Every structure is written in structure tokens, then in C-alpha cells.
Amino acid sequence: DFSITSPFGYRTDPITGESSFHDGVDIAAPESTAILAAADGVVVTANRTDSWGGSYGYYVLIQHDETYETLYAHCSEVLVKAGQEVEQGDIIALVGSTGNSTGNHLHFEVREGGSKVDPMEFFQKKSLTEDASLQKNLLIGHEHRWYSAADNKVFYLQHRKCPYIELFIL
Secondary structure (H helix, E strand, O other): OOEEEEOOEEEEOOOOOOEEEEOOEEEEOOOOOEEEOOOOEEEEEEEOOOOOHHHOOEEEEEEOOOOEEEEEEEEEEEOOOOOOEEOOOOEEEEEEOOOOOOOOEEEEEEEEOOEEEOHHHHHHOOEHHHOHHHHHHHOOOOOOOEEEEOOOOEEEEEOOOOOOEEEEEO
16 A cells, blocks of 8 residues: 655654655655656656756656646656656656655655645545546445555545545546
């Protein structure tokens, strides 16, 4: 299973031990797990040669529209090139531990109008009721848990008392 090991916001930096602001969420995953584009867009940066990458290690930055960008960092391998168009769900990289990292994980950022925003708030805006095709495929019980659907790499939180499922698409 995948778990969030470091949320967005102030935290004790695992490398320095000092309080610092964390610009994304860290999601632990086994090395070489596929990282998927969160939405359609164009690859702005595909750093696959500088393993430090300004502390991000190997990383991908995707421009989705005039407002939103997403960043995927600490990859073991980058599978796309700058200028390449990607669609939601395309495999763009593999999970790793390059750059300023203590273990295999995906560091995921959402940027809105150039400002880094909490990815959890961004994804929680979309409920399953907005997409009936996903309802049919993902509604499998009434438990409160994280689940990784191996066929489409969709992560979701299902709440016992809510008639919807929050989607976390990586």
C-alpha cells in the first residue's frame, strides 16, 4: 500500500532536523512504481540527467493549463521529455530516492498560478459523484481506507458516512 509520509506545510526536515516548509506531499511507494500524470498537459521540465536536481533529484514538471502545474520528484527514472504532450494516466516516471531524500517515495506538488498549494486540498475538491464511470469501477465497499487499484493506479479514501469517494489520481 501507499501512504503519505510527509504532508504539505511546516514540518521537521528529515535531513536537517530543523523546521522547514514542505511544498508538497510525500507518498511512500516501492522503488520503480509507475508515476502517472495527474492530468493532461505538456512536460515543461524532464530532469533525467542531474540526480541532485536542486534537491528534487530526477523530476518532471507538467503544465496543465494557464493556471495549474504539477511536479513529481525523487524519481528513479524519468520516461518523458520536455515539450512532450501527456494525457492523464500516462506513465511519466518511476518512484525512486534521488536528490534530497531518505527513501523511495513520490514528492508531489500542485502549483496554482505559480504558487505551491496543498495537493490534498486540490484533490479533495473532486468527488466520485462527478464521474459516474469511476463510480462503477471503484465503489467496492463501505470501509474507511486507502486503496490502490492496480489496473488504473487510482487512490481513494472512502468514508463510511459519506455518499462519495475522494479521488487521489497519481
